[in-house]
Amino acid sequence: MTPQGTSLIGQQAITGDQATIRAIDPATGEALAPEYPGLDRSAVAQACQLAEDAFATYRESSLDDRAAFLEAIATEIEALGDALIERAMAETGLPRARLEGERGRTCGQLRLFASVVRAGEWLDVRIDPALPEREPMPRVDLRQRHVALGPVAVFGASNFPLAFSVAGGDTASALAAGCPVVVKAHSAHPGTSELVGRAVQAAVAQCGLPEGVFSVLFGSGKEIGQALVANPHIQAVGFTGSRGGGLALMATAQNRPQPIPVYAEMSSINPVFLLPEALQARGEAIAEAFIGSLNMGAGQFCTNPGLVIAVKGEALDAFLAAAGEAVKDSAAQTMLTPGIHGAYQDGVGALAANSKVREIARGPAGKGPHQCQSALFATRGADFLADEALQAEVFGASGLVVECADAEEMQRVAAALEGQLTATLQMDDGDLEAARTLLPVLERKAGRVLANGWPTGVEVCHAMVHGGPFPATSDSRTTSVGSAAIFRFLRPVCYQNLPQGLLPEALQDNNPLDVSRLVDGKRE
């Protein structure tokens, strides 16, 4: 299959008539065919109406049917074969192995959500049986389950053209919850988006679902994206991108006549704390692993470790020297888009121009047009504390090391951090007390706390939290990766005294779905 340059609204392929989007191969700067004429607002309204029409049926699809649909999407994506990988390589500059891995992750994620749907934990079934004899008042029969919120708008991310785009984590979890999805495709990888969109479209048809369960739209983010979030049928939004983009969607969602939740994953510099014993014992090994994580995917991960914090001294000097050498050995890598490369250059330039920051090393310049030259900087703890600008995310392979005067200053730096997706401790046995002192601060700052690992590489599982306090995300109560992501698109409904014949299956006495239930507060 080759991309046709069309949006997909339900089972239709639609060619817009607004300003045209074309992918650019960042490795060459060349525009790629086909053109994607943008849609207008009426097409957004049409997709949302179809989603609303599909909702009544889809939200009550059986657990097996819904799980089979998610599995069919995975199969259809795999069936796209190498055409998908090649198109994604051309549109993103990412290497084949990374994109093949990401495809595996995307399909694995869809299959995980299929198993989540079947297991039914997400229904959160609670039953408080009637107590007709209770004094002074009898208790009526009360039962609770979770239901789907309604149609969901998903914004594809630039940096995960498969795993956080058209059929990525937001889409998979929303579909798992029973919500139709309208995707605003990211303009940087339209061909990849269309191919994946057609795979989902085929799965919808194959599973006999109402067509409005899924649409994917191309067009201007400000125009089409805002219209999508403002559409009255849309009941929640999933977004991964810049802080500015996320804040704009949050404002639109909040200013609707009916405000809706926005799950925006925005920015994080993912602090790494080098505790003294670990730094002393294995500083150089940590330095190499750090630069390995920093360079991964040209640093274009939300979980890229952009900040290292340690107490100054000989061990930290040795760490800096080793890290600097590793940076100098780092080959330049093509970035996702000319815009991202430009922003990276600006961010690195601002650090270089800051009088309180010293440059430790730069990687070799690249030969292509949009290549990321790795960079490492250092600053003093006091200067970091005095300048909020040093917390700004530089999206790409740039790191800043904060040299603290002592452990107390390190604690103050931790306390001064904005909300983060992750916080990491590099620690040895002798660092346990220091880690205990930092942990309560880090728990308040981050959605995930790691020991002796690196934040890049986010496992898709049940215990994962890919989230965190603002501005890392718009809603710290949630995760966008892992099975708990489904709860973003659900709400509880209580049924009081309903006859068995009217109760949803999940709540019937004989538990036909065989799901875990909280009965009178006790887990069954």
Place this chain on the structure above:
Amino acid sequence: MTPQGTSLIGQQAITGDQATIRAIDPATGEALAPEYPGLDRSAVAQACQLAEDAFATYRESSLDDRAAFLEAIATEIEALGDALIERAMAETGLPRARLEGERGRTCGQLRLFASVVRAGEWLDVRIDPALPEREPMPRVDLRQRHVALGPVAVFGASNFPLAFSVAGGDTASALAAGCPVVVKAHSAHPGTSELVGRAVQAAVAQCGLPEGVFSVLFGSGKEIGQALVANPHIQAVGFTGSRGGGLALMATAQNRPQPIPVYAEMSSINPVFLLPEALQARGEAIAEAFIGSLNMGAGQFCTNPGLVIAVKGEALDAFLAAAGEAVKDSAAQTMLTPGIHGAYQDGVGALAANSKVREIARGPAGKGPHQCQSALFATRGADFLADEALQAEVFGASGLVVECADAEEMQRVAAALEGQLTATLQMDDGDLEAARTLLPVLERKAGRVLANGWPTGVEVCHAMVHGGPFPATSDSRTTSVGSAAIFRFLRPVCYQNLPQGLLPEALQDNNPLDVSRLVDGKRE
């Protein structure tokens, strides 16, 4: 104990120096002693700083200690004895039996949350053990628990001076989650608020907790309330009150440098659908029960059934006649405040003046100054659909009956409703199909769906949902009554590869807290 006219900041009693608040006995119109001089913004900052200081200790208090604290609050409230009931009667005009019942509910709620804390379901423990042999990549050890959000601001409600005020559901669930609470007391019942606040204060001291775990502030809502929500230490807000008040707090919370969640329970007219067989078989009995629910507490419940929907015909005429007679037999009741009474008069006046609305009956006028005269109106389905103003909540014992042309129009009326706390079906066996048609619409409109009951009377249990789509609440994903209310004040944190000695108890291998866990996606 008698009220002293002071705010309570931590263990201190503080007398403000701003404009004074005095309770008014609504039954007589007389002002009650003592005066409550309002606080200024610096006092708000002080209470929030104390809460922040207390948070580090309190959020990690043991499950038993925290549960014992909640139980101690209940005991201390009971120890206030009749002084509390008498003060609340004077400040609210509510009868003794109602307030004694509400005290029982308040203390029962605190004890329920004690049991919820001990059971540990709220921790939502998830463990995905390391898979070192997994191909192509090993899996690291990942564990998740919920942690407290931080200090919480609670706004006391006018209509539940005990159960949704200083130590009501919001406070109990926030404290259960591990969040210190700063209460902005409702100005209509300051003496009741101070007495309950002193009971909580005593429990804090008795349990040896840091004093900042609890404060209660008196002052201007616009000044003190907005300053509280804007304070950077506050991490969530619980509010029960008007739509205007809730929207103002939502805007403040959203415009902070760090936006925070607001759980505002605002307005609901709680539609009741009379299905044909039930209406035919027992219309008069339903009419009497309806007016009984409508009049309960002078109609001053969030769940008051303000809207009845049925298909026109002889059975509905008989229902209206019976309901009208019951209204005429309804004694006038003192309302909570002069302001609430004034708003009720305005709301009833607007209905009476609407040319598409006809008055069915009014109850007898009262003799006191602020008495609610029950009222019943009717309108046609087409007129209801054409005029959004007919959906406005009239807080008090006023009901509107919508006479639909047929079942199809009844369905359209259901679909046109705003978000509600509850929706009720009056149905007999023969109405099952009609109920099945309505149910999917009602599930999207309301947090709780009832059959053959009345929405007033909200059980405090595990399956309860006291919530619902906007504008019933600001966040349909939550409930403010029942044990699930605790989740409003929690967020998940994932721990990757932490040594056992650093892991929180809830996540340690040997499960020392003996809590339910999801291990590799399976419930243990």
